[in-house]
Amino acid sequence: MTVHVYDSRTAEIKPPVTSVGVLGWIRKNLFDGWFNSVLTVLVLALLVKMVPPFVRWALLDSHWLPSGSGCQDAQGACWSIVTANLRFIIFGFYPHDLQWRPLLAMIILVALLFYSRNRKHWRYALGWSWLAGLAVMGLLLRGGFFGMAVVESTQWGGLPLTLLLAVFGLTGAYPLGVLLALGRASRMRAVKTLCILYIEMIRGVPLISLLFMSSVVFPLFLPEGVTVNKILRAQAAIILFTAAYIAEVVRGGLQAIARGQYEAAESLGLNYYQTMRLIVLPQALKIVIPPSVSILISAFKDTSLVVIIALYDLLKTTKSVLADPRWMGFSAEAYIFLALIYFCCCYFMSNYSRRLERELDTGL
Amino acid sequence: MSDNPPESGHPEAPIIEIAGMHKWFGDFHVLQDIHLKVARGERIVICGPSGSGKSTLIRCINRLEMHQRGRIIVDGIELTNDIKNIEKIRAEVGMVFQHFNLFPHLTILENLTLGPIWVRKVPKKEAEETAMYYLEKVHIAEQARKYPGQLSGGQQQRVAIARSLCMKPNVMLFDEPTSALDPEMVKEVLDVMISLAREGMTMLVVTHEMGFAKSVAHRVLFMDYGRIVEENTPAEFFNHPQHERTKLFLSQILH
Ligand SMILES: Nc1ncnc2c1ncn2[C@@H]1O[C@H](COP(=O)(O)OP(=O)(O)OP(=O)(O)O)[C@@H](O)[C@H]1O
Numbered sequence: 189m190t191v192h193v194y195d196s197r198t199a200e201i202k203p204p205v206t207s208v209g210v211l212g213w214i215r216k217n218l219f220d221g222w223f224n225s226v227l228t229v230l231v232l233a234l235l236v237k238m239v240p241p242f243v244r245w246a247l248l249d250s251h252w253l254p255s256g257s258g259c260q261d262a263q264g265a266c267w268s269i270v271t272a273n274l275r276f277i278i279f280g281f282y283p284h285d286l287q288w289r290p291l292l293a294m295i296i297l298v299a300l301l302f303y304s305r306n307r308k309h310w311r312y313a314l315g316w317s318w319l320a321g322l323a324v325m326g327l328l329l330r331g332g333f334f335g336m337a338v339v340e341s342t343q344w345g346g347l348p349l350t351l352l353l354a355v356f357g358l359t360g361a362y363p364l365g366v367l368l369a370l371g372r373a374s375r376m377r378a379v380k381t382l383c384i385l386y387i388e389m390i391r392g393v394p395l396i397s398l399l400f401m402s403s404v405v406f407p408l409f410l411p412e413g414v415t416v417n418k419i420l421r422a423q424a425a426i427i428l429f430t431a432a433y434i435a436e437v438v439r440g441g442l443q444a445i446a447r448g449q450y451e452a453a454e455s456l457g458l459n460y461y462q463t464m465r466l467i468v469l470p471q472a473l474k475i476v477i478p479p480s481v482s483i484l485i486s487a488f489k490d491t492s493l494v495v496i497i498a499l500y501d502l503l504k505t506t507k508s509v510l511a512d513p514r515w516m517g518f519s520a521e522a523y524i525f526l527a528l529i530y531f532c533c534c535y536f537m538s539n540y541s542r543r544l545e546r547e548l549d550t551g552l
Numbered sequence: 553m554s555d556n557p558p559e560s561g562h563p564e565a566p567i568i569e570i571a572g573m574h575k576w577f578g579d580f581h582v583l584q585d586i587h588l589k590v591a592r593g594e595r596i597v598i599c600g601p602s603g604s605g606k607s608t609l610i611r612c613i614n615r616l617e618m619h620q621r622g623r624i625i626v627d628g629i630e631l632t633n634d635i636k637n638i639e640k641i642r643a644e645v646g647m648v649f650q651h652f653n654l655f656p657h658l659t660i661l662e663n664l665t666l667g668p669i670w671v672r673k674v675p676k677k678e679a680e681e682t683a684m685y686y687l688e689k690v691h692i693a694e695q696a697r698k699y700p701g702q703l704s705g706g707q708q709q710r711v712a713i714a715r716s717l718c719m720k721p722n723v724m725l726f727d728e729p730t731s732a733l734d735p736e737m738v739k740e741v742l743d744v745m746i747s748l749a750r751e752g753m754t755m756l757v758v759t760h761e762m763g764f765a766k767s768v769a770h771r772v773l774f775m776d777y778g779r780i781v782e783e784n785t786p787a788e789f790f791n792h793p794q795h796e797r798t799k800l801f802l803s804q805i806l807h
């Protein structure tokens with residue numbers, strides 16, 4: 189018979205140096221086998237070749253003054269194109285003196301977004317403040333009350349327009365998509381067929397063609413003299429388009445809910461709407477947060493397609509600046525700036541969704 | 553406990569009455585000519601081989617499955633396609649499932665108060681008090697703020713029982729409540745069911761826990777191929793089974 193004697197010294201033996209700390213991390217993540225080691229070396233070489241020249245171009249040798257002096261014969265980037273035209277890029281043809289109004293609208297939007305980040309604030313009041321906030325934003329853009337001059341929507345443009353199309357587009361498309369998904373999962377034949385028809389038809393055409401239809405074909409059906417605002421039509425096209433994709437994603441979530449959940453809800457006496465609202469949708473929508481956010485992000489970027497029906501969104505205002513002979517040849521700088529704005533918005537969305545997923549995780 | 557079954561010829565009408573009931577899944581005749589009367593306070597255990605239609609039978613009682621012929625009357629209300637009747641009956645009849653079916657996105661307390669608040673329209677505070685009362689009863693009150701995913705199987709099943717009780721049902725249906733549990737958790741769930749029986753709850757229990765059947769049931773039903781083949785008191789059923797199929801089944805289940 190053996191007796192195990194536990195020596196207190198055994199507890200002091202540490203893991204080998206190469207498996208912990210910085211060295212351990214480097215070894216595990218960068219030089220784990222010959223293939224990864226080769227990749228690491230190659231990537232490092234590439235970075236060394238590319239990063240310093242870019243930094244020199246973008247920062248060290250660059251010009252920032254709005255006058256644009258020295259840009260023509262400079263070695264580096266000419267950010268003057270951005271600083272000189274910032275207000276036009278951001279606000280488009282919105283009257284210069286009134287640009288505080290869209291600015292204020294955007295500040296309200298950002299404030300609401302940040303306030304909503306905290307799940308503790310999710311109450312009915314928040315829903316109402318969103319509704320009120322959206323209304324106020326619209327009114328600010330449009331004016332016509334409290335002595336504020338009316339600004340016709342034909343003059344709206346730039347970032348406010350992009351955000352408007354995106355925010356209203358997404359808040360419109362998501363509920364519609366959920367309804368379509370429920371319809372498609374419904375036992376009622378007619379409803380189901382209609383929803384399938386809608387989803388498949390919309391998914392079968394590109395957004396551009398829908399936008400064209402909304403701006404060219406749709407007015408043909410309107411009685412003489414009646415016009416529907418162009419932005420509204422584009423907005424409707426974006427909502428209808430995005431909803432179809434949301435619907436398919438949500439349908440996937442609905443299928444992931446076990447039959448037992450429906451049965452438990454039904455056996456408590458909950459009716460269809462209660463079952464969906466309280467039991468099924470909260471779980472299904474949580475499952476589909478990652479793919480939904482992908483769709484929302486791509487929908488946000490797709491709002492830039494409205495340039496083809498001559499709306500002055502952020503992309504179009506940037507392009508108009510480039511058409512100015514004074515700023516020709518500096519498109520790289522302008523597009524980098526544009527990309528940065530889009531990136532910030534999209535990164536916010538994906539960051540937000542990851543956080544939401546973590547907070548809603550209840551371990552089953 | 554089985555020494556005091558409700559007297560036969562009880563003046564009150566039976567709480568469940570099933571007469572000449574048939575059910576098909578497509579062409580498959582799952583339930584054939586079922587007749588069953590359950591008195592108030594009666595406890596019935598249903599057993600039988602796998603696929604014999606036990607689950608389907610009790611699921612017909614709260615219309616998770618629809619029967620196609622015959623009548624089912626629960627607490628004076630006949631089960632028809634009328635959706636209002638169905639919802640009323642479902643609120644009166646509690647059901648406990650093999651796989652618990654708790655709502656994973658809600659806390660234990662929210663699982664319990666959901667039905668009372670939305671179906672019975674009980675004020676939230678009162679619903680929470682009732683919920684805590686039943687959680688005490690199944691010995692799990694300290695877990696009220698946790699989520700189902702953080703509980704063991706036995707605990708989850710006790711929560712599921714409490715969830716049904718919060719609706720103050722007249723009848724409780726159990727579909728193999730212990731067969732998804734590890735052996736050491738079976739007892740804690742059976743204990744809760746036994747104490748429920750002591751309080752006079754009407755219970756229909758599909759189970760293979762023969763000990764439970766012997767000590768709690770007034771009647772044991774044996775089903776095979778969609779029929780109720782034999783029904784008797786536990787003593788008679790286990791000691792003097794009448795049918796060959798019953799004998800075979802008992803010999804397999806009791807080893
Ligand atoms: N939704 C359904 N569609 C078609 N057939 C079904 C359906 N549900 C059950 N069945 C079939 O009906 C028969 C009875 O099923 P049921 O679940 O009632 O059996 P059970 O006695 O509860 O068996 P177990 O002990 O395995 O739970 C089985 O043969 C099963 O395959």
Ligand SMILES: [Mg+2]
Pocket residue numbers: 606607608727728
């Ligand atoms: Mg079964």
